[in-house]
Amino acid sequence: MTLPLLISVPHGGHTIPPRLLEKCLLSERQIIKDGDEFAQAIYAPLESEVASYISTDIARAVLDMNRTEDDLRRDGVVKTHTCWNEPIWKESLTEEEARWLIDTYHLPYHQRLSEQAKRTDLLLAVDCHTMAANGPPVGPDPGQERPQVCLGNVNGKSCPDEWLSIMQDAFRKHFSGVVTVNEPFSGGYITKAHGKEMPWLQLELSRGNFATPWEKSSWVLSSLKHAVERIKLL
Secondary structure, three states, X not given: OOEEEEEEEOOOEOEOOHXXXXXXXXXXXXXXXXXXXXXXXXXXXXXXXXXXXXXXXXXXXXXXXXXXXXXXXXXXXXXXXXXOOOEOEOOOOOHHHHHHHXXXXXXXXXXXXXXXXXXXXXXXXEEEEEEOOEEOOOOOOEOOEOOOEEEEOOOXXXXXXXXXXXXXHXXXXXXXXXXXXXXXXXXXXXXXXXXXXXXXXXXXXXXXXXXXXXXXXXXXXXXXXXXXXXXOOO
């Protein structure tokens, strides 16, 4: 049975738009490392299991779907440096180039997410990420070991705390390590903005080597199935 879920995967892409390739300093490995490594391997298999699945091929290093369009920080919507403090561009992007990125990729992504809130067959949306096993320099927890799973509902603002507690219990049944709530991440722009339209939560999986991406994918699916069954009974 298809799960009544919307899955969003905003940081699994590795593509640099062709018009910007000559300006980009990053190697393929740096692009992968700045994004949500293994996200495609973990979450793409869920596409056939859920009612709606939205992702992007554009690399996070170029354009971050999980930032507001007016976030001009170096780690903002159009970045100047990776999360590892590596410069991205040989020369700064022009305002026109930055605006083109936002209009071409960022706004349509969010329009697609907003459209899903009109559906009556969706119970919950999940913004799916992977996180470094230890916090990177620009993270909220530089150098600190992270849990296997972090679930966020913007501290109760994007979905009911009872639902989040059910999710935490479900993930604890299928993952062997620590499963936290709203720590170190409570939810980014996607969860905050679209959580006003329908229930959303953010899922962060550690990229630690405690399991293969395929095992993590299977455990995520089992956890989501378990949680949905319980939430539907409320």
